Amino acid sequence: MESKARRKERLDRGIKVRTEGIYAVSSLKEMTYLLAPRLLLILGLLIAPLVVPSMYWQRVICMTCIFALLALAFDFLAHHVGIVCLGGALFIGLGGYISGILNSSFGLPLVLTIPIATLGGALISTLLLLPCLPVRGIYFAIVSLMYPLMLSRIIEALGLFGGTDGIAGLTTFPNIWVDQYLIIGVVLIAVFSLRRLVNEDIGLVLRGIKDNDQAVKASGMNITWYKAQAVFLAATIGCFAGAYLTHLYGWVGISLFGLDFSILPIAATVLGGMGTLVGPVLGASILTPLSEMLRALGPLRIVFYCLILVGFILFKPEGLMNYFQRKYHQFEHWIEV
Amino acid sequence: MSEEIILQVREVSRAFGGIKAVDNVSLELARGEILGIIGPNGSGKTTLVNLITGFIKKDSGSVFFKNRNITKLPPHRIADLGIARTFQIMRPYHSLPAYKNLIVPLYSPRVKRASGGKLGDRDAVAIDLLEEIGFERDAYVPYKLASSLPLGYLKRLELARCLALRPEVVLCDEVFSGLSMAEIATMVPIVEKLQMNGITIMMIEHRLRELFQLANRVIVMNFGEKIADGIPEEVMADKKVREAYLGTEVT
Numbered sequence: 001m002e003s004k005a006r007r008k009e010r011l012d013r014g015i016k017v018r019t020e021g022i023y024a025v026s027s028l029k030e031m032t033y034l035l036a037p038r039l040l041l042i043l044g045l046l047i048a049p050l051v052v053p054s055m056y057w058q059r060v061i062c063m064t065c066i067f068a069l070l071a072l073a074f075d076f077l078a079h080h081v082g083i084v085c086l087g088g089a090l091f092i093g094l095g096g097y098i099s100g101i102l103n104s105s106f107g108l109p110l111v112l113t114i115p116i117a118t119l120g121g122a123l124i125s126t127l128l129l130l131p132c133l134p135v136r137g138i139y140f141a142i143v144s145l146m147y148p149l150m151l152s153r154i155i156e157a158l159g160l161f162g163g164t165d166g167i168a169g170l171t172t173f174p175n176i177w178v179d180q181y182l183i184i185g186v187v188l189i190a191v192f193s194l195r196r197l198v199n200e201d202i203g204l205v206l207r208g209i210k211d212n213d214q215a216v217k218a219s220g221m222n223i224t225w226y227k228a229q230a231v232f233l234a235a236t237i238g239c240f241a242g243a244y245l246t247h248l249y250g251w252v253g254i255s256l257f258g259l260d261f262s263i264l265p266i267a268a269t270v271l272g273g274m275g276t277l278v279g280p281v282l283g284a285s286i287l288t289p290l291s292e293m294l295r296a297l298g299p300l301r302i303v304f305y306c307l308i309l310v311g312f313i314l315f316k317p318e319g320l321m322n323y324f325q326r327k328y329h330q331f332e333h334w335i336e337v
Numbered sequence: 338m339s340e341e342i343i344l345q346v347r348e349v350s351r352a353f354g355g356i357k358a359v360d361n362v363s364l365e366l367a368r369g370e371i372l373g374i375i376g377p378n379g380s381g382k383t384t385l386v387n388l389i390t391g392f393i394k395k396d397s398g399s400v401f402f403k404n405r406n407i408t409k410l411p412p413h414r415i416a417d418l419g420i421a422r423t424f425q426i427m428r429p430y431h432s433l434p435a436y437k438n439l440i441v442p443l444y445s446p447r448v449k450r451a452s453g454g455k456l457g458d459r460d461a462v463a464i465d466l467l468e469e470i471g472f473e474r475d476a477y478v479p480y481k482l483a484s485s486l487p488l489g490y491l492k493r494l495e496l497a498r499c500l501a502l503r504p505e506v507v508l509c510d511e512v513f514s515g516l517s518m519a520e521i522a523t524m525v526p527i528v529e530k531l532q533m534n535g536i537t538i539m540m541i542e543h544r545l546r547e548l549f550q551l552a553n554r555v556i557v558m559n560f561g562e563k564i565a566d567g568i569p570e571e572v573m574a575d576k577k578v579r580e581a582y583l584g585t586e587v588t
Binding site: 201202204205207208210211212214215216217218219220221222223 | 392413414416417421422428429433437438441446498
């Protein structure tokens with residue numbers, strides 16, 4: 001029996017190899033090659049609020065961006081620092097509550113509450129997570145998952161900050177356009193600055209910690225300090241999303257510590273492509289609206305949602321973004337072996 | 338060679354459960370010398386390196402570097418003082434190109450202090466260093482992903498990562514193991530050159546021929562204990578050493 005074995009050969013496109021150097025500025029074609037995907041992302045996000053049919057969907061855009069930020073923070077920590085962080089809910093909750101309390105109890109305006117909640121929440125998150133930074137493995141993930149559960153129970157049991165009712169009647173953004181473009185702007189800034197960061201020297205140190213933390217220690221670096229900086233950065237992004245969410249609805253409550261904020265970003269990262277930073281944004285932009293669309297199906301919604309996720313994990317584990325990048329940068333053809 | 342003692346290990350011990358991995362070992366390292374450490378598998382050589390560099394906590398004993406007690410310092414502080422080490426099991430930063438692997442030590446506080454913040458282009462420094470240690474720049478070897486490099490280059494990369502730190506003492510854990518004869522032949526002059534540049538070296542090695550060619554002094558370990566210490570010829574003539582390596586003679 002004669003069987004012809006085939007395999008797919010992949011070759012980098014010449015233009016990809018050239019544009020990795022400084023030569024990209026040499027021709028319009030090469031600049032377009034580099035700029036097109038980036039422009040697609042920027043314009044896509046900027047146009048989205050103008051084309052969606054109703055205010056309901058404009059709110060969905062806001063939620064999408066919140067999950068995109070959380071997924072971005074997760075991807076950064078997991079695939080560029082080697083810390084699996086399930087603390088999305090912690091960041092959202094801390095950012096949200098700090099912002100809410102400052103607004104309701106002290107009457108501070110939005111321009112103050114959001115920055116204070118962002119930085120203060122990030123600082124508190126980092127301090128809370130500091131004890132499990134020196135250890136490797138699953139401990140960080142567990143602890144970051146426990147804190148939001150613990151904090152929401154404390155608020156519930158002691159009836160702090162409105163207890164289970166939360167705090168209502170907070171200042172909201174002036175209009176739906178500010179709502180959307182504020183968070184879209186932050187998503188874009190976060191994506192591009194994180195992508196820049198992971199290729200800077202400090203980013204290389206963080207990636208070194210992910211690959212081999214012992215060797216980074218042997219190079220005379222205090223890895224706990226670098227990990228703390230990375231966690232602070234991720235927490236900043238997460239806490240901003242929390243503070244924003246609070247003022248989006250003018251309400252803060254214990255649902256901000258909900259598991260959704262920890263788990264959905266992971267799903268978005270898997271779907272979008274791990275380690276690409278853009279992938280998680282793409283993943284969130286698919287999963288959040290999808291979840292809204294499936295709402296019509298009633299209880300079956302979660303079933304479909306899970307099927308889509310399982311399908312992706314089984315058949316396209318590399319994620320969308322890695323797939324697209326490969327298609328964009330490489331030739332593929334079948335060769336016989 | 339001056340007789341200044343740069344590194345002093347005093348009666349260091351460490352047990353894992355009931356096994357004494359390192360048992361009351363003392364040794365001294367004079368500035369500029371190459372000290373070889375040999376011994377059968379499991380005799381505690383790598384544990385000794387881990388104890389000196391702080392990667393494993395000592396049960397008892399102390400370590401002095403240039404008369405400063407470094408017993409209780411964490412690994413990164415010890416490295417910061419100028420004691421670099423290689424790892425027996427090489428784990429490069431595999432997602433990075435070879436030269437980017439050196440950016441991590443080049444970015445370290447020690448190098449920043451040593452260069453007074455005027456290191457220039459770190460990439461260029463890294464590639465120069467790699468070329469010196471045998472990465473052919475013309476063949477673009479320094480630019481290859483660390484995960485795609487063969488063993489010989491990984492061992493050299495491991496050494497280069499130590500040297501990028503501008504160390505005073507290098508503890509090499511089996512840099513020759515797994516290399517072909519030809520590759521070892523190119524590594525020997527590299528180690529010799531380090532000594533000429535004034536770096537003190539302690540090397541664990543199973544390749545006795547090359548070690549004896551390089552080492553000024555050899556320490557033999559067996560079952561966690563130091564059983565011999567001296568110049569290579571004396572040590573190999575020692576009865577206890579022959580027994581450890583070849584077994585007891587039948588009489």
